[in-house]
Amino acid sequence: MPRYQGLPASPGIAIGPALVYRTQKVTFTEQRVDDPRAEWRQLQQAIQKAHTQLTALEERARKMAGDEEAAIFEAHRLFLDDEELLAKLRTMVLEDRLNAKAAVHHAFEQYAEALLSLEEEYFQARAQDLRDVAQRVMKCLEGEGDNPSVENTPEPVILVAEDLTPSDTIRFDREQILGIVTARGGPTSHSAILARAMGVPAVASAPFDLSDIRSGTLAILNGSTGLFNVGPTLHELEVARKEKEEWEARRQAELSQAELPAVTKDGAFRAEVVANIGSIEDAESAIRFGAEGVGLFRTEFLYLQRSSMPTITEQVRVYKRVFEVMGERPVVVRTLDIGGDKEVPYLGTEKEPNPFLGWRAIRMIRERPDVLENQFTALLQAAGQVTAEGTHCDLRIMLPMVSSVAEVERAREVYEEARTALQAQGKPLPAKVQFGIMVEVPSAALLADHFAPLVDFFSIGTNDLTQYTLAVDRTNERVSVLASPYHPAVLRLIEMTIKAAHAHGKWVGLCGELAGDPLAVPLLVGLRLDEFSMAPSSIPTIKDLIRQWSLKGAEEVARECLRFSLAADVIEYLKGQTPR
Amino acid sequence: MVSTTLTIRHPAGLHARPAAQFVKTAARFPCKITVRKLNSEKPPANAKSPLSVLTLGVNQGDSVEIIAEGEQAQEAVDALVELVQSNFGEPAAAHS
Numbered sequence: 001m002p003r004y005q006g007l008p009a010s011p012g013i014a015i016g017p018a019l020v021y022r023t024q025k026v027t028f029t030e031q032r033v034d035d036p037r038a039e040w041r042q043l044q045q046a047i048q049k050a051h052t053q054l055t056a057l058e059e060r061a062r063k064m065a066g067d068e069e070a071a072i073f074e075a076h077r078l079f080l081d082d083e084e085l086l087a088k089l090r091t092m093v094l095e096d097r098l099n100a101k102a103a104v105h106h107a108f109e110q111y112a113e114a115l116l117s118l119e120e121e122y123f124q125a126r127a128q129d130l131r132d133v134a135q136r137v138m139k140c141l142e143g144e145g146d147n148p149s150v151e152n153t154p155e156p157v158i159l160v161a162e163d164l165t166p167s168d169t170i171r172f173d174r175e176q177i178l179g180i181v182t183a184r185g186g187p188t189s190h191s192a193i194l195a196r197a198m199g200v201p202a203v204a205s206a207p208f209d210l211s212d213i214r215s216g217t218l219a220i221l222n223g224s225t226g227l228f229n230v231g232p233t234l235h236e237l238e239v240a241r242k243e244k245e246e247w248e249a250r251r252q253a254e255l256s257q258a259e260l261p262a263v264t265k266d267g268a269f270r271a272e273v274v275a276n277i278g279s280i281e282d283a284e285s286a287i288r289f290g291a292e293g294v295g296l297f298r299t300e301f302l303y304l305q306r307s308s309m310p311t312i313t314e315q316v317r318v319y320k321r322v323f324e325v326m327g328e329r330p331v332v333v334r335t336l337d338i339g340g341d342k343e344v345p346y347l348g349t350e351k352e353p354n355p356f357l358g359w360r361a362i363r364m365i366r367e368r369p370d371v372l373e374n375q376f377t378a379l380l381q382a383a384g385q386v387t388a389e390g391t392h393c394d395l396r397i398m399l400p401m402v403s404s405v406a407e408v409e410r411a412r413e414v415y416e417e418a419r420t421a422l423q424a425q426g427k428p429l430p431a432k433v434q435f436g437i438m439v440e441v442p443s444a445a446l447l448a449d450h451f452a453p454l455v456d457f458f459s460i461g462t463n464d465l466t467q468y469t470l471a472v473d474r475t476n477e478r479v480s481v482l483a484s485p486y487h488p489a490v491l492r493l494i495e496m497t498i499k500a501a502h503a504h505g506k507w508v509g510l511c512g513e514l515a516g517d518p519l520a521v522p523l524l525v526g527l528r529l530d531e532f533s534m535a536p537s538s539i540p541t542i543k544d545l546i547r548q549w550s551l552k553g554a555e556e557v558a559r560e561c562l563r564f565s566l567a568a569d570v571i572e573y574l575k576g577q578t579p580r
Numbered sequence: 581m582v583s584t585t586l587t588i589r590h591p592a593g594l595h596a597r598p599a600a601q602f603v604k605t606a607a608r609f610p611c612k613i614t615v616r617k618l619n620s621e622k623p624p625a626n627a628k629s630p631l632s633v634l635t636l637g638v639n640q641g642d643s644v645e646i647i648a649e650g651e652q653a654q655e656a657v658d659a660l661v662e663l664v665q666s667n668f669g670e671p672a673a674a675h676s
Contacts, residue, residue: 078600084629114635122595126634317640321591 006206008226009192013244014179014201018219019157026138028101040093043100046140072166076133108134132165164191179221181228250541258290258540268551272531283325286536293330295533296511315378323386323393330394337361337400361401376418388428396434403441408454440464445493448500462512484567485514519574521545526558548579582657583647594638598668603630611650618643
């Protein structure tokens, strides 16, 4: 029963048989041809055919997913029209007498290499596009039929592949695909974008070996958490079915109400309901689901799958786009949270026996203050530019995995240095930037009264706080059932954190899964949690639930919850509560 | 020969939609048009080739030199300047 933790790429839950999909690559041998004119004619016909296929795919994508997705294939077509590329092909075939397939490979590859050397993710993705087009032309040279669409599967499947090009993804009908999981790629790859647009759950970068997975095996795919479970137990299956139902119900939650604020029915308490995001697209979806801001902007994607540090300019560009989308709404940006569980050679992460207790996140500051300083600089520049353009950017910076007051003090110094340097260069700066920490290590919760004066806010990361408080590795299935954020020990730490912050006039958010759990709403409202941060799609449901409770009723529930000694009792009790 | 130097202000630089617009505009004119990224060692690119423009890697804030030679060279440069200065037809301040 292997379980693979990948990156969530498109929300939702799929349960069904796996289908191992292997892309068939066209192979070729390089040779000199006797009749280059005939070869060139064939190549021209193949290009024409590829052109026709792409026009059909563009239409198919427009119907299945929308204009934005159709544009992928339109771009492919533009590549085929490129006069420089065509001139290259012409020379290779007519003058160098190269066979058509080899010419296509070399000509496209020259551009793909040039794009890959630019390093940014955008160009990497374009390089993949080029290779996709090259494969298409080569297939046309082999005389593949004119109908490039539609694979047939007897029943709907979870598509399992090494990597999928947009052309692969679009081959399937929406009804045939329950979910998509790939061993490579990220949440911003084309297949992930297509999956989201088609409303298909997807997971990327799941660490499986394709040869270990057999087509037909029952699997569970959770596109919201990134978990891919092959051959689940009956119990897991039951849980997944329930989660799937809940998820679908949530999805149908009234979006019309999403824009309204989350005020308790007695008007005594208002919570801010915000989104956890990890990309520009997430920010857009957050707005659609009525987010009042961003409570957790994960920035790891900027650092993964590349060979050198993202430059400041590159970071500024991404941050700016998120700030522009969010306008004057608050955006809490979490600085880099990477450790030994990910291989990032240029940062110097190493395989460690306990990566979650190791050299990660804010702990890098002693050896690598430059990483944080660059990020501060980029964030300030981006917020400054957006502000200078007339939108008051409400940037809030948040440090992950803080366990000691000294870390906050050191980070503040680095932050001030970055700010002073920008000021000296005459760069525009945002008016006010809040500075806060994640409370996810028990020591930070226990010493919350010492941390509170040093920061503007706390954000409780309940996933890690649970793992560290209960000494449970969440990824270890033999013990993961023990990891409940409803454990009274965790609840007490949450209560302590909120009380200490409020005593110092600071606000507290919560950005773990607990914030988006409907069950926890009265508990967290009762504890007077100021900000709930969750996956964008959960926002309408949670807002709706908050509105159903009175502050007084919620406070009674919270008080009761804190009296129990078992997580199961807390859950049992909460399940029995109705809004009052 | 007509030439000019411009700074790209669009957040996407000369990629994606702006690149496509740029190439489309260049393709309307019969003259030879090249675009070169300033402060880089890359050779000038054919402004009518999307792949060549893309591989220049022009980002927001980068400056480029546009050179047109032949029939309607002035008109071509004017059209490209107008496109870039109009921020590729998008409002300058992004939506908020």
